[in-house]
Amino acid sequence: DADVTQTPRNRITKTGKRIMLECSQTKGHDRMYWYRQDPGLGLRLIYYSFDVKDINKGEISDGYSVSRQAQAKFSLSLESAIPNQTALYFCATSETTSGYTFGSGTRLTVV
Amino acid sequence: EDQVTQSPEALRLQEGESSSLNCSYTVSGLRGLFWYRQDPGKGPEFLFTLYSAGEEKEKERLKATLTKKESFLHITAPKPEDSATYLCAVHATDSWGKLQFGAGTQVVVTP
Numbered sequence: 001d002a003d004v005t006q007t008p009r010n011r012i013t014k015t016g017k018r019i020m021l022e023c024s025q026t027k028g029h030d031r032m033y034w035y036r037q038d039p040g041l042g043l044r045l046i047y048y049s050f051d052v053k054d055i056n057k058g059e060i061s062d063g064y065s066v067s068r069q070a071q072a073k074f075s076l077s078l079e080s081a082i083p084n085q086t087a088l089y090f091c092a093t094s095e096t097t098s099g100y101t102f103g104s105g106t107r108l109t110v111v
Numbered sequence: 112e113d114q115v116t117q118s119p120e121a122l123r124l125q126e127g128e129s130s131s132l133n134c135s136y137t138v139s140g141l142r143g144l145f146w147y148r149q150d151p152g153k154g155p156e157f158l159f160t161l162y163s164a165g166e167e168k169e170k171e172r173l174k175a176t177l178t179k180k181e182s183f184l185h186i187t188a189p190k191p192e193d194s195a196t197y198l199c200a201v202h203a204t205d206s207w208g209k210l211q212f213g214a215g216t217q218v219v220v221t222p
Contacts, residue, residue: 099145100157102147
C-alpha cells in the first residue's frame, strides 16, 4: 500500500458543484499539505496542517477549504468549483525538517 | 520574498549526452534544498537533500551539487528511463517547514 493515498485519482465535475478530495497517510507524520500543479507554474501551496488542531492557509487558498479529521487524514474541498480550478492536486506529508512524501495526485477537471 | 527558478524549462538529450539542470534560489536562509523527479501523472519522488554549500549527493546517473545561490543536477550518460520532470524545492529558515518549489525542468532522453 502507498504511504500517501489520494482519492479519487480522476474526477470530472460541473461548475458550481462542491467536491471533496481525500488524503490519508501511513507515514505517521504530523504535517500534511495540499498543493495544486499547473503547467508552467509548478506546485503551489493551498493549505497546510502541522497537527490536527493546526490549519493554515497557503498562497492560493481562496475557493478552497480543508479538514484534518485525524493525524492520518486531510481533506480538501472546493466549495463551488470553477473551471480555473482544473488542475492536478497533490497531498504531501513531512516530518519537521524533512522533505515531503507525495501522493499520486488527483486530476480534477471542472466543466 | 523567497524565489526558486529552474532552467532550462525543457531539455532534449540524446542517450549518453550528459547535461546539467540549474536551480537558482533566493531565500533569507537555507535549511535545505531538495530535488524530486516527477513522471507524467504521478506524484514527485524524492531524490536528494542538500544542506550546505559544497555538498554533493549521487544516485546512479544523477549528481546534485549546491552553492550559496544555486544547485545543479548533473545527468551523466542519460538513458531514456531518465526522462521526467525534475523539480527543485527549498526549505527556508523562516518557512516553518514549508517547501517552495520551482516550476521544474522537463527532460526527454531519446535513444
